[in-house]
Amino acid sequence: MSELHALFGGTFDPIHYGHLRPVEALAQQVELKRVTLLPNNVPPHRPQPEASAAQRVDMLRCAIKQQPLFEIDTRELQRDTPSWTVTTLEALRAERGNQQPLGFIIGQDSLLTVAKWHRWQALLSLCHLLVCKRPGYAANMDxxxxxRWLEQHLTHDVRQLHQRSAGCIWLAETPLYDISATEIRQRRHQNQPCDDLLPAAVIAYIDHAGLYRD
Structure with a gap:
């Protein structure tokens, strides 16, 4: 079997356990050796980040320092245009060739709204979709x-993710973490503790940089 490479995009403003722990559980399930974190520059569907691009990358580095599973790819931060997933996947596919199995990790909330994504029909020609559960979201498409699209591409066989370069959807049995970066920023603005929501090294960086303060 080829080794499945997985990618996980996000604003990461800041990165927290709701990002890290479900992906770690997913990695165990589908035998991932490496997950590439892709911080977004201009998120198409949400407000601009509070932290700068450089600060968000620094926080990622703090979070994964002791985590060999993760690496960082900052290519989306070099762009001034929106971070369209399909554009990034096309670039990665060109670099890694047509045979390399690629997985793109998303939350259940993103799966349910995938038809609103830019050129979403092209996604499964470029990658597998690896879906982590999210609290409070429906199990079925709308x-x-x-x-039917979901059921046509759904697989329950891990080997297919490693044998095929793209085209499958995997619904992962990942733990539910009801944590959002918005909640963390709000807590920080209100001087409330966040110790249970994100790694200590990230909290130390936020304190040092004076982030998420009024």
Whole structure:
């Protein structure tokens, strides 16, 4: 079997356990050796980050220092245009060739709205979608057409993720962490503790940089 390479994009403003722990559980399930974190520059569907690009990358470095599973790819931060997933995947596919199995990790909330993504129909020609559960989100797609699309591509066989370069959807049995970066920023603005929500090294960086303060 080829080694499946997985990618995980996000604003990471800041990175927290709701990002890290489900992905670690997913890695165990589908035998991932490496997950590439892709910090977004201009998120297409949400407000601009509070922390700068450099600060968000620094926080990622703090979070993964003791975690050999993770690496960082900053290519999306070099762009001034929106971070379209499909554009990044096309670039990675060109670099890594057509035979390399690639997985893109998303949350269940993103799967349910995938039809709103830029050129979403091209995604499964470029990668597998590896989906982590999210608290409070529906299990089914919102239309019969999208539900059929999901069922056509769904796999329960880990080997297919390693044998095929793209085209499968894997619904992972990952732990649910009801944590959001918005909640962390709000807590920080209100001088409330966040010790249980993100790694101590990231909290130390936030304190040192004076982030998320009024």
């Amino acid at each position: 239309s019969p057409e999208m539900q």
